[in-house]
Amino acid sequence: MSAAGRELLMKAVVFNRHGDSGVMEMSEVPVPEVPDGWVLVRVNGSSINHLDFTVRSGSAGIPVHFPHIGGCDAAGTVAALGRGATGYREGEAVVVNPGIGCGNCPACRMGEDPLCEDFRILGEHMNGSFAEFVSVPARNLKRMPQGFSLVKAAASPLVYLTAWHALVGRAGIRFGERVLVTGGSGGVSAAAIQIAKLFDANVVATTRKEEKADALRRIGADDVIVTAGEGWGKNYLDRAGINGFDIVIDSVGSALWKDSIRSLSKGGRFLNYGRTSGGHVSTDLSFIFWKQLQIIGSTMGNPDEFDTVMNLIFNRRLDPVVDRVFSLREAGLAQDYVESAGQIGKVVLLVGEDSH
Numbered sequence: 001m002s003a004a005g006r007e008l009l010m011k012a013v014v015f016n017r018h019g020d021s022g023v024m025e026m027s028e029v030p031v032p033e034v035p036d037g038w039v040l041v042r043v044n045g046s047s048i049n050h051l052d053f054t055v056r057s058g059s060a061g062i063p064v065h066f067p068h069i070g071g072c073d074a075a076g077t078v079a080a081l082g083r084g085a086t087g088y089r090e091g092e093a094v095v096v097n098p099g100i101g102c103g104n105c106p107a108c109r110m111g112e113d114p115l116c117e118d119f120r121i122l123g124e125h126m127n128g129s130f131a132e133f134v135s136v137p138a139r140n141l142k143r144m145p146q147g148f149s150l151v152k153a154a155a156s157p158l159v160y161l162t163a164w165h166a167l168v169g170r171a172g173i174r175f176g177e178r179v180l181v182t183g184g185s186g187g188v189s190a191a192a193i194q195i196a197k198l199f200d201a202n203v204v205a206t207t208r209k210e211e212k213a214d215a216l217r218r219i220g221a222d223d224v225i226v227t228a229g230e231g232w233g234k235n236y237l238d239r240a241g242i243n244g245f246d247i248v249i250d251s252v253g254s255a256l257w258k259d260s261i262r263s264l265s266k267g268g269r270f271l272n273y274g275r276t277s278g279g280h281v282s283t284d285l286s287f288i289f290w291k292q293l294q295i296i297g298s299t300m301g302n303p304d305e306f307d308t309v310m311n312l313i314f315n316r317r318l319d320p321v322v323d324r325v326f327s328l329r330e331a332g333l334a335q336d337y338v339e340s341a342g343q344i345g346k347v348v349l350l351v352g353e354d355s356h
């Protein structure tokens with residue numbers, strides 16, 4: 001976007017090197033380009049995701065171009081349409097699907113964008129939404145109903161899409177199954193608890209912090225396991241008098257792996273969408289073949305799933321859990337808060353007048 005040949009600038013939180021949250025600074029950078037078929041969105045709200053600090057610290061191992069703008073989620077209004085972008089008008093309220101495929105390859109044409117060889121995530125492989133404007137393909141937008149909470153909309157996209165794709169798309173959750181959600185207070189986990197309850201599942205959540213148990217029950221967990229050391233899985237199964245869970249949905253990784261695998265019932269499915277405690281695990285294969293387990297990887301979700309899960313949120317069948325709201329300039333503080341696992345659910349950033 002340019003006016004009279006001059007580059008327009010916007011406020012954004014950027015980092016010029018990897019490191020702790022101290023590397024993030026409010027800066028003025030050019031408003032992003034809007035390629036053909038893309039749309040410029042004025043960001044009013046974003047939110048913090050675990051991905052943000054793995055990209056910032058460099059531990060995600062993804063090469064980024066500095067200065068980099070993080071931020072996967074965006075809710076805002078259409079500011080400008082690129083050539084050939086249709087279906088939206090300037091000023092319309094929208095939310096953004098942060099998973100961006102090329103739009104042309106067989107995977108994208110089948111609607112399976114996360115399988116696209118060029119699949120990118122907003123704020124991870126490209127500049128994101130900790131900024132006044134973000135540029136995304138028109139196919140990544142969804143209209144937001146009038147009067148819907150900006151904060152809840154900004155909190156929703158990545159975590160609900162990830163949880164829906166994992167539980168519904170990948171695990172094929174069936175009504176009434178037993179589901180174990182590890183690391184229950186994280187954003188995806190809170191979404192997964194609610195989605196599993198839509199399927200009338202019996203949902204058990206794990207947490208390391210006893211004081212979070214009540215909040216997890218309020219989100220919808222039928223029971224809570226406080227994980228301390230090994231053996232929590234078997235202890236719970238003995239106590240509950242059950243053989244195991246049909247589904248374990250996990251992004252904690254190595255710290256909970258052993259008990260998670262042993263907690264599965266025969267024919268159970270282990271859904272993994274991350275590895276916050278470490279990605280290297282080992283297991284006795286006898287558990288896998290004898291119990292006929294499935295180990296299933298899951299990343300983000302496809303456009304149809306985004307549409308479905310956002311409709312459930314807009315229709316209030318799913319209710320995003322928002323812990324705290326910060327302003328854009330407090331992005332580093334907000335990331336530290338989430339990284340210290342102090343929150344239940346989502347932490348939102350408001351982008352607007354107060355962020356200057």
Ligand SMILES: [Zn+2]
Nearest residue numbers: 102105108116
């Ligand atoms: Zn593609």
